[in-house]
Amino acid sequence: MIQHSWLIPGMPALAYAVIVLFTRRFKALSAGISILAMAACFFLSMGVFQELAKLDPSARTVSFSWTWLQIPPWEAHVGVLIDPLCANMLLVVTLVSLLVQIYSWGYMHDDERFSVYFSYLSLFSASMLLLVVANNYLQIFIGWELVGLCSYLLIGFWYFKPEAADACKKAFVVNRIGDMGFLMGVITIGMMFQTFDFAEVQKIVTQGLSDHTYSTTFIAGIALLLFCGAVGKSAQFPLHVWLPDAMEGPTPVSALIHAATMVAAGVYMVARTYTLFSADPLSMTVVAWVGGFTALFAATIAVAQDDIKRILAYSTLSQLGYMILSLGAGGYTAGMFHLTTHACFKALLFLGSGSVIHGLHNQDIWKMGGLWRKMKVTTLTFAVATLAIAGIPPFAGFFSKDAILDSVHNSAVPGHCVLYYMGVFTAFLTAFYMFRLFFVVFTGEPRDHHAHDHAHESPLNMTGPLVVLALLSLCVGWLNWPGVGLYSQFVHYGSVPEGAASIGVLLGQSWPTLLLVVAGIALSAAFYYWKVFSAEKMAEKFRPVYLLLKNKYYFDEMYGWLVKKVLFGLASIFHWFDEKIVDDGMVDGTGWINQKMGGLLSLTQTGYIQNYAWVIFAAVAVIFFCVSF
Amino acid sequence: MFPVQILSTILIPFVAAFCFFHSPASGPNPLPILTCFIVIPNLAAFLIMASPEKWTRWISLFTASLELGIAFRVFTLYQTATGGFQLVEQVSWLNNLGIQYLVGVDGMSTLMVLLVACVYFAGTLISWSISMRVKEYFVLFSLLVGGVAGAYTSMDLFFFFLFYEFAVLPMYLLVGIWGSGRKEYAAMKLTLMLLAGSAFMLVGFLAMYFTSHVHTFDIRVLGDLSQTGFNQNFQDFWFPLLFLGFGVISAVFPFHTWSPDGYGSAPTAASMLHAGVLKSLGGYSILRVALPALPQGARHWLPLLVFLTIINILYAAMVALKQKDFKYVIAYSSVSHCGAILFGICTLQVAGLNGAVIQTLSHGIVAAMTFALVGTVYGKAHTRELAKLGGLGAAMPVLGGLFVAAAMANVGLPGLSGFVGEFLIFLGSYRSGFHGGFDVFQVLFPTAVLAIVLTAIYYLRLVQIVFYGPVKDPHIKAEAKDGTFIEILPIAFLLAVSLAVGLYPKPFVDLSNAAMAPLIDHIGGFK
């Protein structure tokens, strides 16, 4: 099975080509091809996983490659690297992609560009899987850029909406800023180590560090360049601004790309290149602090948002922050595990919100309310996901989030105590804002009766994936059951798995967090379910804070100013210089000088033939005079 | 039946030309392949003059397909393992002056031959809609191609120069007669600046000719002479002049302003050919003539001249941000990309030089594709003012999609050709071929990489303004329709070429490296 794993990115790519070239006119056929390719990918991934699991734990790395371009002695490859990390990611990506594609069949049913939509989804899956199976830095960069393209196309899928047109451009450009760093990192690796291959770089770096060929600071520098890419793609502070705007795309896209898979690519990349990151405490510290700060920062913003998808977007930012924090703190397994569980419940949350939007044609949570009467399945599954993300046992989020906090607690990163409390507080905020969302949307009385009357449960092809994901959100966490730790034994950095704490130790450690989470839920219920306190009054009382959060700390305004005033201001100066100095001044100036000089000389051309004759004779006379004397 | 006629006019000559020529190993070819490549467009020009106007387009298309077949054959015939100049044809012409008709291809010019044929083919199809003075147009167009085809295959500087001038002059008429806007001004500016550049070039050639004592224009001999024939002072004096002379052709700052005005006014196919093929000649000639003949001069000057090229990259990108005309943005983007080509050359590093060659190929294909798109959209919307365009995506989804693809190729997205070139150039600039002392590239490398963000900004701005959002001008909406078969075909063809280079660059890089690796050894650059 493993030797055919190149088919995993290959099949969706083929599906893309077939849809674009041949079946654009046939909606059902296009969707069918796309879904079929994805299902095949999923089963292939299962096969790969199974085969890998059968291997001896020390031999669970299979890699093969082809030459892509060659400037002897230097070569670049495309290839496949199957190891537990990859197998894990393959399963996540193919499964969520498959479910989202099935869901999309229902969700996008009335769209005119249905086939195009599916072709983009296929292209996305292909590029994402290319990135996942990559065995070298160049290939991961290629996949990375291609998922960026798909993200651009899908955010801008409804390109006629000005907001969508703005959002897709913003996403691409902000990602490019991060990618600039990534590219420099990749090039540095290529030039310094003369190879892009993960395994070889790992070997060279380990070797070089031990005999001091390379300083740890140098390796940390490379790691931080690579991390720039992760900051862009995983929307970490300060490049987080694109992700909330990306919600202009169709909701299934938000679920697939901007929650479950693509944005996790940054985390995956850091895990993939962990050798470089773990070489020096500096890079680990930066990673941990960026992650921890983003987690808290985004959670505070999420508290004050009104748009159902934006709340989820900020929660995604916050959860991605957790993962990055975990990797920075040394919790490799915990971070990847959270990525896996998060993919399930965040996809579920988005698809659930999609179901709500599909029913109501509205995204403002203050126009919803009491939806549980109309949408039983959606409500139930959404509740499961909310519990999972809040981290209530035995739902998936509990296990992974707890493992992260645990690893931060035990980490050696400077300031890990602060990071730990930031993480705990974020857990509290998460519980609060997620239940705020849940209570406002699904419980109580309908706020907009007109919309409510039209609301209906979604069709089976939409609720089906919801149920599957709900089951996963419940069960996936058990893979890493305390004391057993199947997952920890499978995915780990280095040769020794991180030890799995027993359930007693786990509960002993995590009860304060759990308590805070419950408090968060209770507070949320007090505000939005029982309405003991009034949220409006609170907002009024702390108006500056509320405004600050509601306006996302004014980051969009700041970047807007930077682009409009600084960048375009500079561009105006350059433009002026080009037009006036270079073109009008130097180029046309040369022409002007020539013209004027010609004008002066032309004064001698009187047009009177006898003047010319005079000159001729005078000249002859002068020459004669000169020659003879 | 129209598509069938078109396709058969394309396929039959393509296959015929491809099969007619074979490897020299299996017996001599009945006709010299490169001479055919140069002569056929010129013959076509005469044929078009002599035949009725309704045949003009078909003859032209037939010729272009023939050329494509030949170029593809040259591409398959070149042996990268052997390297050097191959398929050489030599006829002595003015023996006592040391001028000979000497054509041949190395890895780099093989790619350029392919580029010329691709752009010629696409340009012919795009010109299908020309309705004014059709015959004259296609005659000049064919002559232009004949000129560049000769320039890219000549190994003798005299003929190189001759063919180059041959190509520039038809361009003057093409812009001046079939152009739009301030066409006379643009045509004059373009031609005068290019000729000024070529004056430098000619003087440089003559200087080498007279200094060498061998009195030859053969670039192989001049390259061999570089160590013994040309002393350090000579090289230091002439290298920058030659570089700037060639640089004008590649629109190096501050001699770039012919490019936006010229492309802005030129008819679509002329912009395509100029941006795609003629402009690339600057970088090509530096690699072909200046570096091999004056290596010490290059090592001395390039660390300074590189600043001009970096200005080109970033400055043109910034200026592109503020343009108000659709085509001007593309023109400035082309200036910026050509800056990247020259920047790659300045690294004097094997990856950088290879990157420059691949970027030349890629820029040729992609710029031609972008200009073809702009021309087609202009033909439907009847305006190029960005303030009036908007929301065209709904009316022309296929063209919109292709434009996004073209934009991405310009932006340097992996999978399309632009990435390969840019990546190799950046790779080369990471560590340049200059040993010892402070390496300017430590500063320039991150600066150059900044271009990938700026390019993304201005191209996506363009996509957004023209194709996304609601329709701004209802008048345009009523008239705008999606591209027809004959309009889509050339664009799709160029996209396919770009995809081929982007997806599997190995054969192309092998070709360019067959020429670049010996060059780097010769200059003593860095591997």
Added chain:
Amino acid sequence: MTEVPIVHYLYLAAVLFVIGIFGVLARKNAISVLMGIELMLNAVNINYLAFAKYWGGGNLTGPVFAVFVITIAAAEAAVALAIVISIYRQLKSANVDDAHNLRG
């Protein structure tokens, strides 16, 4: 009978030549200007013949040249007169100062 010394011929030619120059430079009528030119040419012819006779030693190069000059002068006169007629038709004047369209 003593021979006329060569200097006399040369004087004559010089006088003729200067008269010709005067005609070309000072006269305004195009025909007069042309006549000036003819005088100059003939002055040269006299020189040719004189030199041929005294110092030519039987060599016929000088007379042949003179014949050529006469021929060319005839051709030139034909062309020039044609131009003068054209100018006259255009401008209704044979004054050379009226034909100054080429002024820069």
